[in-house]
Amino acid sequence: MGEERDDADRDKPTTSLSPSAEFPPLSAQDVEALRRFGEQWQVEAPVRALPVDPELPPSGPSAAHIRRPNERFRPDQPGELTATPAAEWPDTRLGRLTVRVRRVLLGPPLTTKAVLRERLRKLVALPVLSSDLLSSVAYGPEALLTVLVLAGSAALGLSLPMAAVLVVLMLAVGASYRQTVRAYPHGAGSYLVASDSIGPRAGVTAAVGLILDYVLTVAVSVSAGIAAITSAMPALAPLTVPLSLLIVAVLLTGNLRGIRAAGNIFAAPTYLFLGAIGATIVVGLAQAGARGFTVVQPPHVPPTEALGVLLVARAFASGATSMTGIEAVSNAVPALRPTEWRNARTVLTWMVSFLVLLFAGLILLIYLNGLVPRPGETMLSQLAHHTFPHGPWYVIIQATTALILLLAANTAYNGLPRLLFYMARDAYVPRRFLQMGDRLALTNGLVALSVAAAVILIVSRGRTQALIPLYAVGVFLAFTLSQIGMVNHWRRHRKPGWRRSAAINTVGATLSAIVLVSAAVTKFIAGAWVVVIAVPALVFLCIRIRRHYDRVRQALSLRPDEGEKELTQELVPQQVRHLLVVPVARFDEASLRALAYVVSLGKPSLAIHVSPEDQEADRLRDEWTAWGDHIRLETVVSPHREILEPLTQYIAQLHDRSPDVTLTVVIPEVFADTLWQKILHAPIEKRLRKALRRIPGVVVTSMPIHLRKA
Structure with missing residues (x-):
């Protein structure tokens, strides 16, 4: 559109409505920049050797088994699967009910080719x-x-x-x-x-x-x-x-x-x-x-x-x-x-x-x-x-x-x-x-x-x-x-x-x-x-x-300005420096699972505990020693019993101390099945995730803990 159109805009299809319009193709310049970045990558063999087959082979003795209606993905060619209607069907009862009502009112879904x-x-x-x-x-x-x-x-x-x-x-x-x-x-x-x-x-x-x-x-x-x-x-x-x-x-x-x-x-x-x-x-x-x-x-x-x-x-x-x-x-x-x-x-x-x-x-x-x-x-x-x-x-x-x-x-x-x-x-x-x-x-x-x-x-x-x-x-x-x-x-x-x-x-x-x-x-x-x-x-x-x-397009562009050396380094895996951070409220199975997960990644790790008083902080350090003190623990005492803000501010200062280090915060989160069960749990995990997302250079992920059925 006039002077405001960039290369990607000019490459957009204009002949008709398309579901792919949300993901326009890269321009020739972007593809060239992508090629330059790829040449700098060094990926080791263990990274490409996967513990599970991503092509989802059939579980039965026959290859025809995967084409049954209850199978969720159909192989079309190497590296490509097609989702069947079964893959689009929700697992939850409320989700299935919603889909049924939508089908009654609107009819069955149409494939993209039907446009x-x-x-x-x-x-x-x-x-x-x-x-x-x-x-x-x-x-x-x-x-x-x-x-x-x-x-x-x-x-x-x-x-x-x-x-x-x-x-x-x-x-x-x-x-x-x-x-x-x-x-x-x-x-x-x-x-x-x-x-x-x-x-x-x-x-x-x-x-x-x-x-x-x-x-x-x-x-x-x-x-x-x-x-x-x-x-x-x-x-x-x-x-x-x-x-x-x-x-x-x-x-x-x-x-x-x-x-x-x-x-x-x-x-x-x-x-x-x-x-x-x-x-x-x-x-x-x-x-x-x-x-x-x-x-x-x-x-x-x-x-x-x-x-x-x-x-x-x-x-x-x-x-x-x-x-x-x-x-x-x-x-x-x-x-x-x-x-x-x-x-x-x-x-x-x-x-x-x-x-x-x-x-x-x-x-x-x-x-x-x-x-x-x-x-x-x-x-x-x-x-x-x-x-x-x-x-x-x-x-x-x-x-x-x-x-x-x-x-x-x-x-x-x-x-x-x-x-x-x-x-x-x-x-x-x-x-x-x-x-x-x-x-x-x-x-x-x-x-x-x-x-x-x-x-x-x-x-x-x-x-x-x-x-x-x-x-x-x-x-x-x-x-x-x-x-x-x-x-x-x-x-x-x-x-x-x-x-x-x-x-x-x-x-x-x-x-x-x-x-x-x-x-x-x-x-x-x-x-x-x-x-x-x-x-x-x-x-x-x-x-x-x-x-x-x-602004978003410029920030995510594959062609950064000449002076943005830092951005170029972040796009090359061997240049990324890690610190895995686990907030620990108490010692339980949720915390242990999150700690086991971060240690298994083989990267530097740190545990943080925010305590409302000194006695509680001393007690958790004793429990940490009994566990074996496998990774570094840092405790923060909050005299006014505020937990979220001190934790957020501490992680922000870690980032300010070393902006070139990528902080990955792994949050243990109990997953409740029903709405009334969710009400019984404080949403501290969601609030923490929302607060941390404001900090640049911080990756926030959660370790879901599913309750065992009685």
């Missing part, structure tokens, strides 16, 4: 990636009209020209993202485009905008879906928040089953919604045509605000929420079947076409029928009542609307974990977002999204209108940076037709910037200030995370 089979065909990718975009027509037109009606019912006539401008914006941004998909076929969308063509910080800013958008997508979609349900069944209104959290839990479980399974589960509601809204528009236009497209006068609504530029800009920004989700395809290109970019462009074209038809059709019908926003019932519910006053169609439309709104969040569940994956690969978010779960899902990203959305739903009490002001700023920030990045991309590469492409992206960037500024300014007091503050704060946090990982 190719998990890709989506176009007919499944369309509902998976477009549910957010298409469902937004259920609240986008209403959001626009809710602001316009503040100037009175006479101002509703502006909805048609404003809708026309929004359609132009949809087409411009859609065309821009078609070019983004072709130019950047590896996914990551706005993040990768802005990073590559503007700079790393612009990329992080675009990514933060998308992160906020994805979280709000889940919150808004779920709250709007619950609103559609409570419009038809008002008795459920007091249960808005619990029902919202239940839906988030269902979405999380469905997506943890894997992208293909989630697509199969959530595909049907999207197509049902398209059919229901399409039928409403066709029938509604036919009814309007039968009366000569005469406009029904809306009921009189007195103005509460003056019609001015700020109100129109606020209404335009609210209506632009219908475009959220249009970037989802560019983030998920690797999730489609080959040829990925071509299929992604096709899906994007379908999405934008449906969006324009549904949005324009609904705005036109609402205008022709003279409908106005009113509390307690959504405008889509009013339109369905007006279009289908009799029969089951109203219930069908409300049911499909509720379903698509509830499942529209699935777009965010597909997009955010992937975005976090790419950001984690570039070290801007924690590395744990690179990890894949049993079903090849990016589990940590899914869980993080669910938790964040649940918090927002609780704070907002599930009210859609409270969330809409937060919605447009983040996504149009990403849109704007992405389109500016594409303009720079075409100017830099100057491929045939680049001027036309740059012009399309310039239009998209300009219109997106207008919406961004309008949303940030006009909705600032209504709640957009939260996003305006959150974006730079999160960008700052991402940069700090990157700096930390850069």
